[in-house]
Amino acid sequence: MKSLLNVTKLTKTYGNIKACNNITFELYPGQVLGIVGESGSGKSTLLNSIGNNLLIDSGEVIYVNQKNQVLNIKQIPESQHRKLTKTEWGFVRQNPRDGLRMNVTAGANIAERLLDVGVRHYGNIRQEAAYWLEQVEIDTNRMDDFPHTFSGGMQQRLQLARVLVTKPRLIFMDEPTGGLDVSVQARLLDLLRSLVRNLNLSVILVTHDLGVVRLLAHRLLVMKNGSIVESGLTDRVLDDPQHFYTQQLVSATLVP
C-alpha cells in the first residue's frame, strides 16, 4: 500500500529552541497516528508544520492527493495549500473557537466548507449539513442555533461535521478531547472511532492522554524536546515501552 503522507527530516526552530528536530514518519490511508509527549515537546508545532503552512527550517512533506498526484507540500503555491486545507484536509482544534465561527449558526459553519468549494444550492447545502449533524449525533433541530449555545462536546462534534462535509482524507486533531468531562470524552472517542473506520479517514492525533491514543491510534510517536524518542504500534509502545522517557510516561498514567 502506498503512503498518504511522508514526512522526512522535518526541522523547525524558534530562535534557539528546536521545536521539531529531524522528524521522519509516514502515514497510510485509513491509519490513525497518535503523537504523545509532554507539554512543549513540539506536538502542535509538528502538526502546524504539516497542515498549517508554518514555515519550516528544513525537511520535506510529501502528500499524495485524491488525483494521485504527489505534492511537495512545502513547495506548492499557497493557493493550492489553502485549497487542500479546505477540501481534502481538515483540522479539529482543542479550542472550538479556533475551529468554528462562533458568530454564525451551526448550519452555516458546516455550509462554509461547501461554499468554499463552490456549491451554490441552498437546499442541497441544508441537506448535507443535516446529514453530517446526524452523523456526529447532533439533533438536526439545532442546525439554526449558534455554536455558543452548544456544550463543549457538541462544539467538538460540530467541528467534526464541518470538516467531514467535504469528505476529507486526512484530518489533523490537536487535543480534540482536551477540556471535556470524562463521560463526554468517552462519547466523542466512540464517535471518532466509528467515523474513522466507516469513512476510511487518516488521522494525525495529538494528545497527551495515553487513554485516547490507546483507543484510537494504530501507531504512536513519542516526542520529547522536539525529537521522536520512540515509535511503533500503539499497543507495543504502551505495553512494552523501550525508551526510558516512554516508560516514565506510561507509568505516570493509569492506562485503561
Place this chain on the structure above:
Amino acid sequence: MTQTKSTNNQPNASTESGFNFAYLDEQTKRSLRRAILKAVAIPGHQIPFSSREMPMSYGWGTGGIQVTASVIGKPDTLKVIDQGADDTTNAVNIRRFFAKVCGINTTEKTSEATLIQTRHRIPETPLKEGQTIVYQVPMPEPLFVIEPSRTEAAKMHALEEYGSMYVKLYEDITNFGHIATAYDYPVMVNERYLMKPSPIPRFDNPKMNNNPALQLFGAGREKRIYAVPPYTKVKSLDFQDYPFNIEKWDNKACKFCGSTDSYLDEVVTDNQGTRMWICSDTDYCHHQQKSGIDS
C-alpha cells in the same frame, strides 16, 4: 470625461482664481489617474491611492470628489445626485464646487451629462457610451463583514476565496427566508473580483451589468479606487434556488409621473400618516411627467 481632454488645463476666466483647475494640483490628479487606469485594467479590484484633504469632510464623498476632479475636463457637463435627487444639499454643494473650480457646465438631465457623480443611486435613464459615473463609497471592502483583517482580505481576493461571503447570504435565507441585504449588495465583477457597489439599493444592481458607461468608485477615508469598465459583466451574488431579485412595489406607481418601473421612495404627507410613493430619481420623474403631457 471626453476624448479631447487636455491634461494641462489652465484656469480660465470663469474659474475661481487661486485654485488649480478642479481644485487638485496636476501632480495629484496624475497620481489619481494612474490609480484609475490600474482600476480599469483590473475590473472590481481595489487600488490604493493617497487620499487628499478636500474642503469638505469624509461623509460628503471626498473619494468620489477626488475621482471626479481627476477625470473632469473643460468640455464636460457634470450632473451630481444624492439619493437620486439633484437638489439635495450634498448634491448642490458638490455641483457648485465643481462649477466654481472648473468653470464647467452642469446639468440635471442624465442624458446631457458626460460625467455623473452619485451617492446611493444609479439614474433610471440608461447610461450611454462615453458617459462616466462616479460613485461615492463609504466602505469599499466587501469581505470586511467576515474578515476584519485587511491583509487576510487581500489574500482572499488574490486567491479568489469568496466562499465565506456566501455564509452571510446563507444566514439571511435561514433567518428571513430570503436574502435580506437591501443596499450595497455584493457583486462579482468580470467573474473575478468581489465588489461592493456602494450603498445603492439592490434595485440598481442589474444596471451595473454590461453598462456602456465607465463606472468609477472612490472611497476617500479608506483610500481606495475601483472601476467597472464599459460592457463588463457584473453579477449579484445568489444561490441557484434563491436567485437574486430586485425590490418590487406591488400596485404602486409614482404619484407624480405614474411610473411603475422606477425606484420609489415612500413619503408620509401629513400627520394622519397618509403615504405616497414618488420616484427617487427626480430627473427621470420630470422627464416622465413631461412626456406624459406631450403625448
